[in-house]
Amino acid sequence: MAKNRTYGAETEPSPEGAIVTIPWVAWPRMAPITVKLPDGSPLELDDGATGADAAAAIGPRLAKDALAVRVNGEVRDLAAPLADGEEIDIVTPGRPDALDVLRHDTAHVLATAVLDLWPGTKVSIGPPIADGFYYDFEFPDGFRPSDSDLERIEEAMAAHVKADEPFERSEISAADAIERFKGEDQPYKVELIEDLVRDEGTETVSLYQNGPFVDLCRGPHGPSTGRIRAFKLNSVAGAYWRGDENRQMLTRIYGTAFFSKKDLEEHLERIEQAKARDHRRLGPQLGLFTLLPDAPGMPFWLPNGTVLLRLVENEVRRQLARGGYQEIKTPQVLDEDLWHRSGHWDNYAENMFFTQVEDRRFALKPMNCPGACLVFGSERHSYRDLPLRLAEFGLVSRNEREGVLHGLLRVRAFTQDDAHVYCTLDQVADEVDAICSAIDQLYSRFGFDEVRVELSTRPEKSIGTDEQWEQAEGALREALERQGRDYEVSPGEGTFYGPKIDFHITDALGRSWQCGTCQIDFQMPERFDLVYQGEDNADHRPVMIHRALLGSMERFIGILIEHHAGRFPTWLAPVQATILPVADRHNGYAAQVASRLRDAGVRCTVDERSESVGKKIHDAEVGKYPYMLVVGDREESEGAISVRSHAEGDGGAESIDAFAARIEREVSGS
RNA sequence: GCCGGCGUAGCUCAGUUGGCCAGAGCACUUCACUCGUAAUGAAGGGGUCCCCGGUUCGAAUCCGGGCGCCGGCUCCA
Secondary structure (H helix, E strand, C coil): CCCCCCCCCCCCCCCCCCCCCCCCCCCCCCCCEEEECCCCCEEEECCCCEHHHHHHHHCHHHHHHCCEEEECCEEECCCCECCCCCEEEEECCCCCCHHHHHHHHHHHHHHHHHHHHCCCCEECCCCEECCEEEEEEECHHHCCCCHHHHHHHHHHHHHHHHCCCEEEEEEEEHHHHHHHHHHCCCHHHHHHHHHHHHHHCCCEEEEEEECCEEEECCCCCCCEHHHCCEEEEEEEEEEEHHHCCCCCEEEEEEEEEECCHHHHHHHHHHHHHHHHCCHHHHHHHCCCEECCCCCCCCCEECHHHHHHHHHHHHHHHHHHHHHCCEECCCCCEEEHHHHHHHCHHHHHHHHCCEEEECCEEEEECCCCHHHHHHHHHCCCCEHHHCCEEEEEEEEEECCCCCCCCECCCECCEEEEEEEEEEECHHHHHHHHHHHHHHHHHHHHHCCCCCEEEEEECCCCCCCCCHHHHHHHHHHHHHHHHHCCCCCEEECCCCECCECEEEEEEECCCCCEEEEEEEEEECHHHHHCCCCEECCCCCEECCEEEEEEEEEEHHHHHHHHHHHCCCCCCCCCCCCCEEEEECCHHHHHHHHHHHHHHHHCCCCEEECCCCCCHHHHHHHHHHCCCCEEEEECHHHHHHCEEEEEECCCEEEEEEEHHHHHHHHHHHHHHC
């Protein structure tokens, strides 16, 4: 066990400038306390000792690196006093929470620098986020900085980092804090405190000062600005105050910080690499899709991408067959009146495309459900037909606001792998159960094993009665609980016609994407007066379930491209093998090989150009084909091919049949 | 829709303070080479400098409007 250290704050300030003003420091020792270290061992300290003392007691190295202390799971300042029996963990670079503390510190330094350069700037909030931090400002006189101002701000920040200014915490009554920030003309801070007082009954708030800058802040902070070894400002963006588009737009400055220049450089390098797998770059490059200004937000599928689209559809169709679904196709353009009946006109008109033919107004369908309802209603149904499952790969068009479009991930026209199940209330749980299972199977086929489930309940803007909503939400909960699934609840995030379950996947970069959805709808069958004839010979109203497994085919493929960085597994690759003749005289043999492989179901091309083998391999690597088949004199005389893959390089000669069998194994085995 | 940035050849980008026929690499075409596991060489074609209007003797360059794209915010029933 480490020895205790007697310590007097006034005579022995920490070399890092930590705040250690504890006038009532015990000497001689009055009542020692014992805290517990992460490995379970006890550490005896003087009463009133702080996190900094604990770090010093453990070792000088730790004392030098210490940034904060985690007490019973909560991160605090090093200067905060510890109490007997607490479990503590010193936060140092590389430990959990360390970067958040550092980045929060850096955000305060950013605000300090901004106030140096533009006095009168109003500050709001500046938290750490996943890869860095931001701070939101309102600059004086309508000025707004641009990216070119970031360098100046960085220079001003560097001066404060170099000065190694301590972060000093103080507490003040909420009323005094409001007066103070009113006096400084900081209305955003005033509003924050007023809300704390009103919503949480807060009486005192904490302030942090570094250099000349004093900020309302809960903390924790590191000991001083000198700990910031490497930082960078990334971009300027607009952001609404409190995320409300009806309120003031502030100027947000994004940045990031690390404990070393090397870490920062590695971070910037990772961003570069992420750009290399951006589906918007890979799409045109690999001949998958392109986006053209003639149809903003509406992708053009190129030949390779169309193959990919069909392959993905086939997987969905396998699930349709397994689940007893029937596939339909409904019109793209429907009478405006239909959208009044469905309720979309009232709730969604601003996002719909309209067109007029003579006197009649039509709309491009933004959803497939009204079409499916028309199909259901077009004939009489018996209770024996239920559940009736109608699936459609439906192209929907939505006039998304400018500025939200993003590659394939947010488009104006996309294909839903949609289905509508008409059933009785008792059948809902079984159906939802089956849908959940189908989603699991499908996602795992594409290599996504981590599925997060979210239940969304009634939003403010909705149609239907309280009773219907309760029944619908209850049915979804029942199905999830029967499956024994973990799920989160998002209150108020349901659709206007019913509650829903959303399914999220996590990609190779750890990002989460919402894909599948399953929504219960009591409203639509009513609006379309859908009925089935029951055992009792009377008409009854069916329940409708909307469900999509992948959601948007376009979006899912965008995610797939980034997940695989364009290098698809063999079963998904639009072109599985490219045949590379060594010289022009081998083109004939290459064509024979291609023909035999195609007969065996292998998707392949021949590179007939009069280029060197090296050049053809280079281009095939860039094209990310799973296999390259080199054919020259040797292969031709033996009736063979030389197989090269990206992962394994030159794999030597193989017979055509053996290669075809290998592909077949890979396709069925994955 | 809001804030900031950007728009030059198919792609990635140069283009001084407004001034000759607007450039490079890759790609493309042609010719030569006929090549054994990541780029053979040469020649050539290709631009409404996003669009419209303005300032000017003169605009890719400056100003206004529009369209599109990028990074965010909001939104995504």
